[in-house]
Amino acid sequence: GAGVSQTPSNKVTEKGKYVELRCDPISGHTALYWYRQSLGQGPEFLIYFQGTGAADDSGLPNDRFFAVRPEGSVSTLKIQRTERGDSAVYLCASSLGTGLETQYFGPGTRLLVL
Amino acid sequence: KNEVEQSPQNLTAQEGEFITINCSYSVGISALHWLQQHPGGGIVSLFMLSSGKKKHGRLIATINIQEKHSSLHITASHPRDSAVYICAVRFRPTNTGNQFYFGTGTSLTVIP
Numbered sequence: 001g002a003g004v005s006q007t008p009s010n011k012v013t014e015k016g017k018y019v020e021l022r023c024d025p026i027s028g029h030t031a032l033y034w035y036r037q038s039l040g041q042g043p044e045f046l047i048y049f050q051g052t053g054a055a056d057d058s059g060l061p062n063d064r065f066f067a068v069r070p071e072g073s074v075s076t077l078k079i080q081r082t083e084r085g086d087s088a089v090y091l092c093a094s095s096l097g098t099g100l101e102t103q104y105f106g107p108g109t110r111l112l113v114l
Numbered sequence: 115k116n117e118v119e120q121s122p123q124n125l126t127a128q129e130g131e132f133i134t135i136n137c138s139y140s141v142g143i144s145a146l147h148w149l150q151q152h153p154g155g156g157i158v159s160l161f162m163l164s165s166g167k168k169k170h171g172r173l174i175a176t177i178n179i180q181e182k183h184s185s186l187h188i189t190a191s192h193p194r195d196s197a198v199y200i201c202a203v204r205f206r207p208t209n210t211g212n213q214f215y216f217g218t219g220t221s222l223t224v225i226p
Binding site for chain 2: 033035040041042043044045048056058059091093101102103104105106107108
C-alpha cells in the first residue's frame with residue numbers, strides 16, 4: 001500500500017479481555033516498530049522487528065504484551081488480560097532498515113479498556 | 115539516563131510569526147527526528163538529521179551535536195502549522211537497534 005496501515009482504528013474492550021492490533025507496513029520495509037502513546041505524552045517504544053525477528057523487545061511493559069511478525073511483513077501486537085492502564089494509542093512505524101532511514105508512521109489504533 | 119526534553123511545552127503564535135521549538139537530550143545520539151502530529155491524526159516525519167541543518171519549505175531544522183541540542187524553526191507561520199511537534203532521538207550505542215526515544219511534544223497553535 002501507499003503507507004502504513006493499522007487496524008482497527010479504534011478498539012473498546014473490557015478489563016481482562018484479550019486484544020490484537022494489526023499493522024501493515026509499507027511494502028519492502030524490513031524494519032517495523034510498535035510504540036504506545038498515552039494522552040499528553042510522546043510515543044514510547046515497545047518493540048522493534050528486523051524481518052521476522054524481534055531485534056529489541058525491551059520496551060514491552062510486561063509479559064501480557066507480545067508481538068509477532070511471522071512473514072516479515074504484517075505484524076500483530078497482542079495484549080492479554082487487558083488493564084485500564086493499557087488504554088492508549090498504539091502506533092506502528094516502518095522503515096527500509098536500520099540506520100538513518102526515516103520511519104513512516106501509521107494512523108494508530110486507539111485502545112480503550114473499560 | 116537517556117532523556118529527551120522539549121521546550122516550550124505549549125506555544126501560541128500569531129500568523130506570520132517566526133517560531134522556534136527546542137529539543138535537548140542527555141547523551142550522545144546517532145540521529146534525531148522531528149515529527150508532526152495533528153490532533154486526532156497520524157504522525158508525519160519532517161526531518162531526520164544527524165548533523166548540520168536541513169530545510170524544507172518554511173521549515174528549518176538544526177542540530178548542534180556538541181551542545182546536544184536541536185531546534186525546529188517555522189518561518190511565516192500559518193494556522194495550518196498548528197500541531198504537536200515531537201522530537202525523537204536514537205541514542206548511541208546503536209547495537210540496540212533503531213529505536214527512538216521521544217520528547218513529550220510541543221503543542222503549537224497559530225492564530226489567524
